[in-house]
Amino acid sequence: MELLQWLATQSSLVFLFVAVALGYFAGKLKVGNFVLGGIAGTLIVGVILGQVGVTIDTAVKDIFFALFIYAVGYQGGPQFFRALSLKSLNQLLSAAVMCLLGLFTVLAFAWGFELDRGTAAGLAAGGLTQSAIIGTAGETIQKLSVSTDLKSVMETNIAVGYAVCYIFGSIGPIIMITWFFPTIMRWDIRKEAIKLAEQMSGGATELEPGQFDAARRIDTRFYRLAIGTDWIGKSPQELDAAFEELALEAVLRAGQDLDLTQETRLHSGDIVAFTGLVSALETQPETFAAEVPAPDGYRLVLENRHIVLTNPEIADHRLQGLHHHVKSNALHDVFVTGVKRMGRDLPLLPNLQIHKGDELQLTGSPHDLGKVQASIGYPISAAAVTDFIFFGIGMTLGLLLGLIEFKLGGVPVSIGSGGGCLLSGLLFGWLRSTHPRYAALPTGAVNFLRDFGLAIFVGVVGISAGPQVLTTLQEQGVSLFLFGIGVTLIPQLIGFFFSYYILRIQNPIEALACVAGGRSANPGFAALMGKAGNATPVVTFTVTYAVANVLLTLWGPLIVGLVATNPSP
Structure with a gap:
């Protein structure tokens, strides 16, 4: 123990990276179909390591949270702004209603059972499985006119609420999406996914898991033109244009590539290379050519x-x-x-x-x-290279937006650097999709900023809250867990039937995907994909998920502003 305490004073960042490594390891362990996930695992491991009394500069937490939330906004920007159009209005409303129901449910429990601001925010973060609420609520708490000790207690309560409520917050949508709703509606998810895929494919039969359509594979094959075929003396362009599902890649004569110009004419014995669907390659060229092996040493x-x-x-x-x-x-x-x-x-x-x-x-x-x-x-x-000019401008704009304050019930509230960077990321992600010359941020870089930024942020939160967590858990553990069940289930129940009967989202796969996306429930969505056996839920999920990511993140400051109770000193 003394060695750990010495290490905590010499290099506290060691504990942070150990929390990330062990947290992601624990997050990969499966119990049935449930996987804790790396972020929740990092928080729990951080809490355990925090018992040593590690102190990490809060600036580390703030920087990485800002990077995480900007990446979330950037990645979802194109889809979020598209969701604001009339073409996807019902899906937009479905996600918005689900998020509002989540907010109202949290506030109902907070007001009815006199939960403090930190506990209410943790209840929202865990019960709605939106880790970003930890950051946006924590930033708002730091601006309250209360003692430093009270702020520390509230931030600890956020971490505790998240840890206690997150597990059922992840399991709940899986149960509702893959069992409860399909059972009461008498839906067979796999059959409905096949039916939707057939509609999207113009009536073609959907395949079972493990099967694949070999005829849809793309391949390249070589053929020797037959003597006397009608194509002798015609140009390669004419041959290419005659077959919609085939592409003429090359013409070889005596082992040499020919220039495919309008003046070039095909001769008997020429070898032609076609790329196309396997089904077309196996039927269409046989009328004028015989398949041959690729010439030795030839590269296409x-x-x-x-x-x-x-x-x-x-x-x-x-x-x-x-x-x-x-x-x-x-x-x-x-x-x-x-x-x-x-x-x-x-x-x-x-x-x-x-x-x-x-x-x-x-x-x-x-x-x-x-x-x-x-x-x-x-x-x-x-x-492939990040446009650091626009990245810097985007982060600056986001941090400046986070400084704007307004009064809510007499309490100064702002969206904070988290909310500001989210909005800025949305804007610059949309800008990149419409004007590709600007604001480049490669997919790999976005994913790294998002995942690593959140992992570091949550790790710092867990380590900092460690010493107080056990006491808070003893006081509120069971009741908080029950509140979390309510926050997880109530919005889904009301939101599903509202979307089905009022918004008329009645295709089973789309209705279930709306629940997963509107709840920002990645585990529930993964379970739905597994039951569907194809990618049909993705189309609806991306719209509702983009909207929910923005709204749920902004609930953090609102909850802190609307819940007036502070913890006992």
Whole structure:
């Protein structure tokens, strides 16, 4: 023990990184389908390590929380602003109602049972599984006109409330989304997901888990032109244009590549290389050519290029109509092999509606991809370096917004640096999706800032609160856990039926995804994806999740302002 206390005085940051490492290790352990998660694990390990009496500069916590919340806003910016449009109004309202219900439920418990501000904020953070509330509420508490000791007690109560309520806050949505709602509505989630996928694919049969459609795979094969075929004497461009599902990549004569110009003419015995759907490769060329092995030592370079959609003329159209809106014939020779939204894979189906900010994976030759990308958006490779000018401006703007104060019930309240950086991140994320020359922040960098920033912040909170946690748990543990169950379940119950009967969100997969997204419930969403067996829930989840992330984060200052009770000194 003496060694640990000596280490705490010499290098307190050692404890912080140990908390992150052990917390994420504990967070990966599974009990049934439940996984604690790295953030909750870091908080709990931090509380344990904090018993030694470690002191860490609060500036560390503030800096990393600001980075985390800016990254959250930046990543969700394009989808958040799209959610404000009339086209997704019912999903926007569903998420907003769910978040408001969460706020009202927390306030009802706080007022009815005289919970102090810190405990109420912790109840919200854990019961609604929104870790960012810890930061935004903590910042507001620091601005209250109370003693330093009371502020410390309230911040400890936030950590305790979060730790006590988080476990059921994570389990509750899993139970409601995958068992309770489907049972009372008599839904079979897998069958409903298959049905929705068939609607989005124009009636094609959805596959079972583990199966795949080999005919939809993209491949490149070589064929030798038959003697006497009608294509002898015609140009490669004519051959390429004749087959919509195939792309002519190369023509070889005597082992050498030919220049594919209008003057070039095809000869008997030429070898042609086609890229396309396996189903087309196995049927269409057989009428004029015989498949042959690739020539020894021959290399045909194709590329998978990820392009972020920014062109407003393409946004909000169906995937199957993409060719009609791209101002380049080269798209005929390029294949869409993936679509992501907010980092999540979307179902690659013809009726999928693509949005600004979506990431399209295109497969084709570098030459054709170069022609196509300007008509769609910007390649992610172009954002490989962070634009630190706009990153600095964004963080500065966010911190300045956090200084704005207003009175709520006579209490000075502000959205704090957390809320300010969230709004700034939303703005700059949206700016990047519409003007790709500005505010570049690579996906890997965003994910690192978000995950590492929150882990460090929560680790500091847990370590700082450690010495007082056991006492608070003994006083409020059981009752706080029950309050957390109420905060977790009540908004879901009311919100689900409001969305189903009032907002008319009646497709089972979309209705359940609204619950997961509106609750910012990643574990519940993962469970829904597992039951669905496909990616159909992602489309609705991304809209509601983007809205909920913003609103729930802003509830921290509101709860501190609306709850007037302070803890006993």
